[in-house]
Amino acid sequence: MATPADINRHEEVAPDKASSAALTALCLLLALNLLNFIDRYILPGTQPLIQAEFKVSDQAMGALTTALFITYMCTAPLTGWLGDRFRRKPLIVVGAVLWSLATLFTYFVHDYWTLYFRHALVGVGEATFTIFAPAVISDYFPARDRNRVLSIFYLAIPVGAALGYLIGGQLGERYGWRTPFFVGAIPGLLVAAAYWIWAKEPVRGGAEGHASEVKPSREEMWRNSAGLFRNAGFLCATLGMAMLVFAMGGISTWMPTFLHRFAGMGVGKAGTVLGAITVADGLLGTAIGGWVAQMWLKRDHRALYLVSAWSMILTLPLAALVFFGPAKWSVAALAGAEFFLFLNTGPLNAAIVNSVGAEVRSTAIAVNLFLIHMLGDTFSPQIIGAISGWATKNGGLRTGLGLTLVTMVVSAVLLFAGARFAPRLEAEQKPL
Template identity: 55%
Template sequence: MGWLALALLTGLNLFNFIDRYVLPGAQPLIQKQFHANDAQMGLLTNAFFFVYMLAAPLTGWLGDRLPRKPLIVAGAVLWSVATLLTGVVHSYTALLIRHAIVGVGEATFSVFAPALLADYFPESARNRVYSLFYLTIPVGGAIGYILGGVLGQHYGWRAPFYVSAAPGLLIALLLWWLVEEAPRGQADRYAATWERNTLRGLFRNKLFWSATLGLATWTFAVGGLSAFLPTFFVRFGGDSVARAGLLAGAITVVAGIGGTALGGWLGQLWLRRNAGGLYLISAWGSLLAIPAGMLVFFGPRGLLFPAALVAELLLFLGTGPLNASIVNSVAAPVRSTAIALNLLTIHLLGDAFSPALIGLVSDHSSLRIGMSMTLFALVLSGGLLFLGGRLMNLAARAAA
């Protein structure tokens, strides 16, 4: 049952991210129709994450008290219908409202799905499980970019939203019919200490907060990059909207799959020798991506594509390990609340405002300068995650 649940939840997560990244793929076309500047386009992403963040605390509270499966299905239906209805908006304001509504549905899924998966698999297996589950971020992002850019250019920007909405509804129904929810906490093996098992303890849980803040600064960088990468290719690579979408999609899917798979494998190997291995692989990924990012923003045009590929591959190394670290840092009674608090924090400090900030700086200087702010965020991410690795090693020695 655990592997069936993983397969269906992974499928839902795929269309979660396809729906999210269709907009950046078609962004130049939408921007032209609604005569919007870069700051307004960044505000669309801000509206999504603002509502996403507001919904997260409530969903976490519900997830620790109610069955997760019906809540997951309801969220998937909501975001799929909202995506479908994008095709009937005819003003920037309506598009802004629609994008905000999608945030409610995606917040429920993003909290409940990882918490439910933790009840099927023990801590030792979760790095592999979440590496598979979060492979959908690059794959869904790539497909979203491609659908948005290619279908948008040939059939109008509304077409990709129609195409991406229906599969999420179908998978949600299969989940409802086929999956039996696991008893809460059945797979946990770690001791349920005060820091791991209570809401008050969560706020003093150093392992949780080092991973969460490290992920927040990483999210600032990745959220800003994902919102403007196709537009950057159009402006500085000389590409058409369709080609920019294809390039961004190709980079994201190749680097994302490669980086997530490689990071999960290396993290598992490192974990055998070092209790903080999952934190450390994530830290090195953030720091090593900085030189490649500098080449993307300020290097010659000929290096734009390969440098972006290398930067994204390194950034995705920590996808599975870091999410497994967050889930493993807390026990089942507060796990949904912890994931909700993590989501609130990473988006509040990360991509809830980084696209709008990048757009604002771009409007007053250039998109190169705006996007280069992501490099400073990666420095902070690496430092916080190295701290988390040290704390994990200290905790392991104390428990030995």
């Protein structure tokens, strides 16, 4: 009778046999990430309609995103521990099924607090997939290739967000705000089934050349986890990302409402315009940012951090023009700001996974996700909503969104500082 260890050895894919398995896994994980962000951004696309039906404040609507990320953060440490000890494939499938079912459940919601509970439950599912997917990809591809591969993987963010805005705004305006959630949920269940059938588990650490099937002891895991907080490259990248996520979380949640209120757009048009900008800028910005970083890496090992820092600096003036400039310039300025904001998507995520060893990578991603959401988008939509309510005489939502300019500056400073600790990728990745 086969033991669990025998099954693991049978299903794991060695690095020299991984090319087709790696491509299959990357395509399926990309599809799941796309659906993940579609489901997440349907809510902002339908937000004015939901707010009108339930008659709740801006702060209450922002609290929905807070609920998602609180459960996300609370689940992340456990899932990170599981990912460093057990096969990631079943954990990825469970997470995808859970968030898809929670999205489907929204179709039957008829009061604010049920919607609040539903949105919180989505965070549990996302906290599994978003931790394990980058770790699995990193076991298929070596450090020098991860910026390029992760840039491809994270193209799902702008495309998924754009489709979420579009599906939410257009279907919500025509058929009611519940319909988009039903439409968004079904594909996730189908792709999760496909991943279960066709994806293989890569050998842990295979891309670094020190593959091992031996599970670390509890003492080793504690030591490796504690080492993360002495790893300056990891901490600077994580805290810089946290400040970025504060800004992006607040802007992505409130921008459809901002365009509705200040640019005079209908709900459907706001979702369509924002979706078009997000998908165009996301594809171009993520691709160009990944390409620039890849070229820069050939002569400077700090490139992943530097591209990410300059991305923040270049975004600042255009974002200020969106929030405080004339309404007629808001769309053009938003297009420019989002382009520069997306430049860091691949490089910054690659910097994080490259800064740690394979034996602690799932835990590191879990710690990263915990910190970026605790300090970032868990509270930023609610804070911006609260400022909007308090500062009605001074622009309301404009003033709230202005807070994100401060966090962009802090992000740039942290990332420039982190460049000093960037690992040299020519050398073999060392354990913490």
